[in-house]
Amino acid sequence: MEIAKLIRNIQTGDKDSFREFYEAYADYAIRTASAITRNREMAKDAVQETFIRVYRQIGSYNPELPFDPWFYRILMNECLRYIKKESPLSKFKHTDLENAPSIAEESFDHLSDLYNTIQSLDDTHRVPIILKYVMGFTEKEIADILGLNHNTVKSRLFKGRKRLKEQLDPTEKEEGPQ
Secondary structure, three states, X not given: OOHHHHHHHHHOOOHHHHHHHHHHHHHHHHHHHHHHHOOHHHHHHHHHHHHHHHHHHHHHOOOOOOHHXXXXXXXXXXXXXXXXXXXXXXXXXXXOOOOOOOXXXXXXXXXXXXXXXHHHOOHHHHHHHHHHHHOOOOHHHHHHHHOOOHHHHHHHHHHHHHHHHHHHOHHHHHHOOO
């Protein structure tokens, strides 16, 4: 069923449509939340809270606007809320990426260096990179999701890509112009 029809049905209280919506969005939401929070259990909690908020606030959704940015803004807010709850020391822990679920459908082995590097970025640059290149959102949608100015998103993406490039190819940085 198309998302617009699902949303209309959910707004009228159809629980089967909400279940169908959940099944369509849950796995992708958990992968996204895992990439943002760097913690699978925290991601599951954030996704659960996201679906509860969506269910309660579906009446406030404007069907004239795209649904995905609205949904992922709620997810992003929940992820950030859970991250803030973490103790300051836990932010320095690195997850065991070999045992973590991948953020992409394909085999993760040949992407592990890139994933490790993305995860090492600060949240300011990591989150827009994930939303743009993993989730496929436009810069305008990312600005809406994060509540930022469009130019701020462009700047963070540019700096994030630059940092990724420097970390993935350190010889280029060392050699420089000769």
